[in-house]
Amino acid sequence: MCGRLNQHLSAADIKFAFGTDDARIDLLTPNYNIPPSSQIYGVVGKGPRRIETFRWGLVPPWAKEPDTRFSMHNARADGVASKCSFKAPFRTQRILIPADGFYEWHTTPGGKQPFYIYRRDETPLAFAGLWDFNELLGLSSCAIVTTDANEFMSLVHHRMPVVLEPEDWDIWLDPENDDVVALQNFLKPAADRVLSMHAVHPMVGNPRNKSAEVVAPL
DNA sequence: CCAGACGTTGTT
DNA sequence: GTCTGG
DNA sequence: CCAGACGTTGTT
DNA sequence: GTCTGG
Numbered sequence A: 001m002c003g004r005l006n007q008h009l010s011a012a013d014i015k016f017a018f019g020t021d022d023a024r025i026d027l028l029t030p031n032y033n034i035p036p037s038s039q040i041y042g043v044v045g046k047g048p049r050r051i052e053t054f055r056w057g058l059v060p061p062w063a064k065e066p067d068t069r070f071s072m073h074n075a076r077a078d079g080v081a082s083k084c085s086f087k088a089p090f091r092t093q094r095i096l097i098p099a100d101g102f103y104e105w106h107t108t109p110g111g112k113q114p115f116y117i118y119r120r121d122e123t124p125l126a127f128a129g130l131w132d133f134n135e136l137l138g139l140s141s142c143a144i145v146t147t148d149a150n151e152f153m154s155l156v157h158h159r160m161p162v163v164l165e166p167e168d169w170d171i172w173l174d175p176e177n178d179d180v181v182a183l184q185n186f187l188k189p190a191a192d193r194v195l196s197m198h199a200v201h202p203m204v205g206n207p208r209n210k211s212a213e214v215v216a217p218l
Numbered sequence B, D: 001c002c003a004g005a006c007g008t009t010g011t012t
Numbered sequence C, E: 001g002t003c004t005g006g
Helices: A012-020 A085-094 A167-171 A179-186
Strands: A005-007 A031-034 A039-044 A052-056 A072-076 A094-099 A101-108 A111-119 A126-134 A139-148 A159-161 A195-199
Touching: A005 A039, A005 A094, A012 A039, A012 A052, A039 A126, A052 A094, A085 A094, A085 A126, A085 A179, A094 A139, A094 A167, A126 A159, A126 A167, A167 A179
Parallel strands: A052 A139, A072 A139
Antiparallel strands: A005 A031, A005 A101, A039 A052, A039 A094, A094 A126, A101 A111, A111 A195, A126 A139, A139 A159
């Protein structure tokens, strides 16, 4: 994980689910099939929370070009406190990335079967993320934190994104909070009952296919 | 000290 | 095989 | 993440 | 900018 998202929800949906203090009109086109390097919505700040847009794939401040070599769409939970590219963002630039769901490809000797994964309670997911800003490029970008799969997810994959529950959101988003030891304790696999999944058509593999058909159960 | 990397995924 | 584009 | 390209020249 | 490797 986690390399493909359904972030179809609107700015108004995000405002409803995350209590963002932001009534701006939609900045992005709803899309059921979003690959890395796309612009996506993120939620930042604490009282008030705000909606911002970010390139999915963190480009650090020292990168001199819009170069994909230094574009990281995932950040391992066990490395956020120590890795060069993540250490500073983990201390002061944490973000929630709202999503309707995400995709995993279950690889077997016979081939790959994509699955669509979403919350069982059908509320939006809130991924733990990190963001940074590159002044030279004028680019805000973000990464999704990953961890080991829980038992449920391990049916299809051995990694999963970190999903935060509403009671954790303020602590995660508080830019004043620099207790990295406590913060790292949030970066655990979700409880097994939180998520649900179903197989979907392989057409989701092509990110040009971005209509609702890609989430339809097979 | 300077030079060079800076990341994850999956697969073998 | 590996990189780029979506 | 997967899909698809992977290249240059000259001509319109 | 900051960390790791030499």
